[in-house]
Amino acid sequence: MKMNWQILVVDDEEIMCESMAAWLREDGYAVDTASSGREAIEMARRQDYAIYFVDLKMPGGIDGIETLMEVRRIRPEAAIIIITAYATVDTAISAMKEGAQEYIVKPCNPEEISLLVSRIIKVKNLQRENAILRKKLAKQYQFHDIISKNARMQEILTLCQEVASLRSTVMIRGESGTGKELVARAVHFSGDRAQKPFVAVSCAALAETLLESELFGYEKGAFTGAAERKKGKFELADGGTIFLDEIGDISPKLQADLLRVRHERSFDRLGGSEEVKVDVRVIAATHKDLRAAVEDGHFREDLFYRLNVIEVQLPPLRERREDIPLLAGHFLDRISREVGKEVAAISDGAMRILLDHDWPGNVRELENAMERAIVASKEGVLGEEDFRFLQGNGSGRQFRAPAAMTLAEMEKLMIEATLRRTGGNIKEAAASLGIDRSTLYEKLKKFGIER
Amino acid sequence: MTEIALARLAGGMEPPAAGVMEEMRQALEDVFAARVRVAEVRVRVPEASLDGARGQYSAPLVLKALLEGTAGMGEKVLGVTSEDLFIPMLSFVYGQAQLGGRGGVVSLARLKQEYYGLPGDGELLAARARKEAVHEAGHLFGLVHCEQPECAMRLSTNIRQLDLKGDALCLGCAALAMEHGR
Numbered sequence: 001m002k003m004n005w006q007i008l009v010v011d012d013e014e015i016m017c018e019s020m021a022a023w024l025r026e027d028g029y030a031v032d033t034a035s036s037g038r039e040a041i042e043m044a045r046r047q048d049y050a051i052y053f054v055d056l057k058m059p060g061g062i063d064g065i066e067t068l069m070e071v072r073r074i075r076p077e078a079a080i081i082i083i084t085a086y087a088t089v090d091t092a093i094s095a096m097k098e099g100a101q102e103y104i105v106k107p108c109n110p111e112e113i114s115l116l117v118s119r120i121i122k123v124k125n126l127q128r129e130n131a132i133l134r135k136k137l138a139k140q141y142q143f144h145d146i147i148s149k150n151a152r153m154q155e156i157l158t159l160c161q162e163v164a165s166l167r168s169t170v171m172i173r174g175e176s177g178t179g180k181e182l183v184a185r186a187v188h189f190s191g192d193r194a195q196k197p198f199v200a201v202s203c204a205a206l207a208e209t210l211l212e213s214e215l216f217g218y219e220k221g222a223f224t225g226a227a228e229r230k231k232g233k234f235e236l237a238d239g240g241t242i243f244l245d246e247i248g249d250i251s252p253k254l255q256a257d258l259l260r261v262r263h264e265r266s267f268d269r270l271g272g273s274e275e276v277k278v279d280v281r282v283i284a285a286t287h288k289d290l291r292a293a294v295e296d297g298h299f300r301e302d303l304f305y306r307l308n309v310i311e312v313q314l315p316p317l318r319e320r321r322e323d324i325p326l327l328a329g330h331f332l333d334r335i336s337r338e339v340g341k342e343v344a345a346i347s348d349g350a351m352r353i354l355l356d357h358d359w360p361g362n363v364r365e366l367e368n369a370m371e372r373a374i375v376a377s378k379e380g381v382l383g384e385e386d387f388r389f390l391q392g393n394g395s396g397r398q399f400r401a402p403a404a405m406t407l408a409e410m411e412k413l414m415i416e417a418t419l420r421r422t423g424g425n426i427k428e429a430a431a432s433l434g435i436d437r438s439t440l441y442e443k444l445k446k447f448g449i450e451r
Numbered sequence: 452m453t454e455i456a457l458a459r460l461a462g463g464m465e466p467p468a469a470g471v472m473e474e475m476r477q478a479l480e481d482v483f484a485a486r487v488r489v490a491e492v493r494v495r496v497p498e499a500s501l502d503g504a505r506g507q508y509s510a511p512l513v514l515k516a517l518l519e520g521t522a523g524m525g526e527k528v529l530g531v532t533s534e535d536l537f538i539p540m541l542s543f544v545y546g547q548a549q550l551g552g553r554g555g556v557v558s559l560a561r562l563k564q565e566y567y568g569l570p571g572d573g574e575l576l577a578a579r580a581r582k583e584a585v586h587e588a589g590h591l592f593g594l595v596h597c598e599q600p601e602c603a604m605r606l607s608t609n610i611r612q613l614d615l616k617g618d619a620l621c622l623g624c625a626a627l628a629m630e631h632g633r
């Protein structure tokens with residue numbers, strides 16, 4: 001068991017490094033050494049060490065505390081033990097504040113170090129055993145509410161299990177309907193926060209001021225109508241997880257506020273002066289390209305890096321078509337039970353339609369399609385005719401660039417489709433197409449379209 | 452058959468008693484499939500290895516001097532000293548050995564009852580010395596610390612823990628040591 005754990009000893013004095021490493025190796029650990037903070041940080045990037053022994057005083061730029069901070073950023077789960085020749089209260093406090101597991105003064109009693117190391121490793125072994133146990137318990141293709149046999153999805157689900165009990169922020173990216181919230185829930189409910197609240201907030205659905213009071217709460221009298229003190233979502237999620245959906249849509253002011261919560265794990269309620277301390281794991285999601293938003297200056301870079309600690313990119317349904325029969329079957333079971341209809345199967349022809357469809361709305365669109373078909377079906381088996389609406393005339397957001405079609409032909413089709421939708425109403429069609437009425441009349445004449 | 456040289460470290464340091472050396476030699480032969488002989492070694496321990504303020508010798512520096520002074524003297528060499536040993540991180544060590552390597556050192560300083568202000572006890576010292584010899588030699592045979600309460604490879608960080616364990620290897624450690632010796 002011990003052999004699986006690696007330890008890094010960081011000290012500028014070689015004899016100090018080597019003798020400590022030799023002593024730990026006798027205990028069965030794989031031990032590496034680094035002679036500077038810079039080297040230690042490099043090694044932390046490449047290798048996941050369970051424990052770091054870091055000397056406080058090292059020459060050459062990066063001292064023990066800075067090394068500690070940087071390693072904690074790269075490896076938030078690692079245990080870092082700061083070593084010093086002299087105990088000073090100041091450095092002890094700053095080391096502990098920056099997240100050092102322990103602070104020891106050399107020379108240290110061997111018994112003390114041995115107990116400290118075995119205590120840390122015991123906890124790590126337990127965490128690892130739990131993770132293995134959970135993996136065994138999970139059903140073959142189902143992880144919480146996520147069903148997939150797609151290799152990429154399986155990788156994502158494994159990652160979710162591995163990071164479930166960490167405190168690190170997770171950023172889930174994916175098109176709408178790919179199941180970002182399901183993934184967030186799966187992370188929460190398979191980790192050690194499972195018994196604590198999971199609070200979901202859609203950032204896009206609320207206006208800025210409303211969102212701010214939603215997130216942080218307010219004191220009585222904070223604004224007109226604030227008759228009672230109200231707890232914000234962050235407070236409600238204390239000890240658990242907050243899921244911030246559509247994080248790409250929040251204002252610069254809220255970005256700054258969120259950064260503070262991430263940084264200091266505290267915030268103020270609206271109209272309040274007292275700081276509220278919280279322990280909340282943040283899982284954020286967006287369908288936007290946040291990296292591009294950072295480059296454009298629409299999203300704060302520092303917040304992006306704080307949120308993007310663990311990145312999960314969900315594939316669209318059209319890139320995991322092998323899951324369509326699995327998902328369709330699952331929805332068939334669930335929805336037919338919910339609506340009280342005896343629909344037992346999906347015909348081969350219907351399945352072909354489902355497999356051929358591009359699903360711009362992803363899993364959610366599939367779920368809606370299944371519901372619509374089940375509700376409307378008259379037979380015990382869903383047939384091709386039950387899914388005709390999927391092949392309809394551009395009724396939705398579904399769009400496939402047709403081969404061998406000119407832009408002019410496309411424009412003509414587009415105008416015809418819009419007019420059909422508005423029932424021939426020119427004013428409405430022009431507004432919908434984003435052109436003025438006289439332009440629309442010109443185009444109707446040009447393409448010979450009948451109103 | 453592996454050859455172990457049990458080196459009595461002298462030269463600037465008080466040499467350990469011959470009786471204790473023989474006890475350790477016997478223990479090693481009992482436990483390891485090895486031929487063990489006691490060698491008289493006058494190793495020049497560097498000045499720098501004595502930390503005046505601590506009154507202790509640096510285990511890695513003594514080990515280095517031992518390895519240099521005994522080149523070609525047996526496959527494995529275990530030095531025995533009466534001086535107290537330390538490594539920079541720790542207040543003391545009973546001994547130190549290269550894991551699966553050639554050399555190790557054992558200190559008798561803290562194995563003596565006198566160290567704890569008690570009257571001397573030759574038998575107790577011999578028993579402790581046997582355990583330490585087997586333990587450090589075990590490291591030379593590639594063994595790491597063992598959780599078995601009786602096993603000599605159990606880590607002891609104080610004298611009480613040393614007295615609680617035995618001077619033989621548990622079955623698992625014995626098998627691993629044999630594997631290594633082959």
Ligand SMILES: [Zn+2]
Pocket residue numbers: 026586590596606
């Ligand atoms: Zn040992």
Ligand SMILES: [Zn+2]
Pocket residue numbers: 597598599602603604605620621622623624625
């Ligand atoms: Zn053992």
